[in-house]
Amino acid sequence: MAFCTLLARLRTAAVCSAALVFAAGAGAQSPSASAAAPKVLRYAFLIAETGFDPAQVSDQYSTAVISHIFEPLYEYDYLARPVKVRPLTAAALPEVSADFKTFTIRIKPGIYFADDPVFKGQRRELVAADYVYSLKRFADPAFKAPFWVQVQNLGLLGLDAQRERALKTGQPFDYDTPIEGLRALDRYTLQLKVAAPRPRLIYTLAMAAYTGAVAREVVQAHGPQQIMAHPVGTGPFVLAQWRRSSRIVLQRNPGYRERYYEAEPAADDAEGQALLARFKGRRLPMLDRVEISIIEESQPRWLSFVNGEMDLVDRVPPEFVNVALPHGRVAPNLAARGIRLHRMLGADTAFTFFNVQHPMLGGMSPERVALRRALSLALDVGAEVRQVRRGQAVVAQSFVLPNTHDFDPSFKSENGEYDPARARALLDLYGYKDRDGDGWRDMPDGSPLVIEVASQPTALDRQYNELWQRNFAAVGVRTHFTSGKWPEQLKQARNGQLMLWFLGESANTPDSIYMLQYLYGPSIGAQNYSRFQLDAYDRLYERLQELPDGPERRALFREAERIQVAYMPLKSHVFRYLNDMSQPWLIGYRRPAFGSVFWHYVDVQR
Structure with a gap:
């Protein structure tokens, strides 16, 4: 059986004893790696993953894993601030036509996929056709890719038409007929042609979640469902263990190419310069293994770090900020142990979407708005x-x-206002009154008004729920909370089954358009959980894709913000400070400005 063969190849007693483990293509460790105690990074996700296929996931926890298994053409320099894009599997930056419509990219020869039984003992080289196939997968209806709209927005010539043929005929997606917009000119040369200018296309080409290369034969061998548990890429790590919603283990890819620590921090960046001096020239990855636990409750996640069971706490839980960071500094007892703080105001938000297709909350009529x-x-x-x-x-x-190109710190709007008196006046004006004398407002037609809030069963979520309940009760609105697991509620959100939901997001690109996709009409069923659709907004979004950076583009962002506030399909609550803390033996950690790609840049010296 393939499962048993893979377990044998892993040569890990822990894997063999885990009956519910999914294993994928990790080879035996090299003699040099096994001679010393393995270097292991241990930390926790606060929300469960959904799977490890770039074409089928969109949550930040799954994509964090994916980004260390699959490699896009480009990456962000780990130390550069402001961010800088540099080649990863590409040999150089793209050759770009003057009209930003043609991009020609040369791929480095001699890059190989991790060993897998599908390759029948042969080394499988990465070639330009792999990127053609990987991007086409997003258009294949069989994969129901949540990021399809983002790939569609690139405007690759002919890709939309291939998808439409598959949808109309019900036949399998055509991967073999060449299209003008996505071609392998030769074994190592990739060419992209787009319908309209895409001045910032390189940011997409630096996202493993969109453009990480997969091998066609691996996908075909496992099919849309099993490939979620069988990721095979060219990256520094391979999936070794997976217990859904419980534990993820990655191991060093034993066949990873010779790649060394290089970066270009700014001359006045003392931290970056110190990290470069310490690690320059070290072969990557420096770790042997990454062990991730899924710990949804804040207290056990924090205590596991304090007790030294975790090397990093990714975002100190809010309940423990005052204990960990009194007055914004590391608590003396933690500082005495050498624990370090990594803090920044992230390109990161928490927001509530309102389902504008919901029969109670939705619609574009004045009373629903x-x-x-x-x-x-x-x-x-x-x-x-x-x-x-x-x-x-x-x-x-x-x-x-924040930290994206067109963010305006001086912009103020109703989105940031708290005004219960005005809220009550709006409700009164548009007929949301207590018609049956029970103390709660009703719909204008007399039916009950009850706001159903999706939530998770954690102590932290209960704090948010209590605040929401008080806030809405203060204006006479009744609330009902429905508790569920995050991955399941994500599916419900995409299917339009939630009235509203409070969740977070972090940008993986410096382009400010990232969050605007959440209100883009064609993204309904994917990132547009609000199911908001407005032609004027969609045209604005599409124009933003084409414009170069500058005053005209900035003005359109302000218009998008005004549309958001006017119709309120989505309320941004906060921009979050990201407080990470690391143990003294975790060396080299620096929170990436965008994305979560860092495992191969850190070392553990216990």
Whole structure:
């Protein structure tokens, strides 16, 4: 059986004893790696993964794993601030036509996929056709790719038509007929042609979640379902163990090419210069293994770090900020142990989407828009920051994120206001009154008004729920909370089955358009959980894709922000401070500005 063969190849007693483990193509360790105790990075995700196929996932926890198994053409320099894109599997930056419509990319020869039984003992080289296939997969209806709209927005000539043929005929997607927009000119040369200018296309080519190369024969061998548990890429790590929603283990890819620590921190970046001096020339990855636990509750996640069971806490839980960081500094007892703080205001937000197709909350009529705006005004986000987040966030004025190119820190809007009196006035004006005398407002037609809030069964979520309940009760609105697992609620959100949901997002690109996809009409069923559709907004979004950076583009971002506030399909609550803490033996950690790609750049010296 393939399962047993893979377990044997892993040569790991822990794997052999785990009956519920999924294993994937990790070879035996090299003699040099096995001679010393393995270097292991241990930390926790607070939300469960969904799987490890780039074409089928979109959550940041799954993509964090994916980004260390699959490799895109480009990457962000680990130390450069502001961020800088540099070649990864590409030999150089793209050759770009003057109109930003043709991109020609040469791939480095001699890069190989991790060993896998599908390759029948032969080394499988990465070639340009692999990137053609990998991008085409997003258009294949069989994979229901949540990021399809993002790939579609690139405007690759002919790709949309291939997808439409598969949808109309019901036949398998055509991978073999060449299209003008996505071609392998030769074994190592990839050419992309797009319908309209794409000045920032390189940012997409630096995202493993979109453009990490997969091998066609591996996907075909396992099919859409099993490939989620069988990732095979060219990256520094391979999946060794997977217990769903419990434990993920990656091991060093024993066949990974010779790659060495290089970076270009700014001359005045003392931390970056120190890291470069320490690690320059070290072969990557420096770790042998990464062990990830899924710990949804804040207390056990924090205690596992304090007790030395975890090497890194990715975002100190809000409940423990005052203990860990009194007055914004590492607590003396932790500092005495050499524990370090890594803090930044991230391109990161927490937001609520309102389902504008929901029969109670949805619609574009004045009374439904007024209801959403009243709910937004009723939410005391300042109290959320003070009481629940312990000051580790700032109130957001829009959905354009800090640290992205077109963020305007001076922009102010109703999105950032707390005004229960105005909320009550809006509800009164548009007929949301207590018609049966029970103390709660009803719909204008007299039916009950009950706001159903999706939530998770954690202590932290209960704090948010209590605040929401008080806020809405203060304006006479009744709430009902439905508890569920995050991956399941994500599916419900995409299917339009939730009235509203409170969740977070981090940008993986410096382009400010990242969050705007959440209101883009064609993204309904994927990132557009609000199911918002407005022609004027969609045209604006598409124009933003084409424009070069500059004043005209910035003005359109302000218009997008005004549309968000006017119709309130989505309320941005906060921009979050990201407080990571690391043990003294974790060396080289620096939170990436975008994405979560760092495992191969750190060392563990216990």
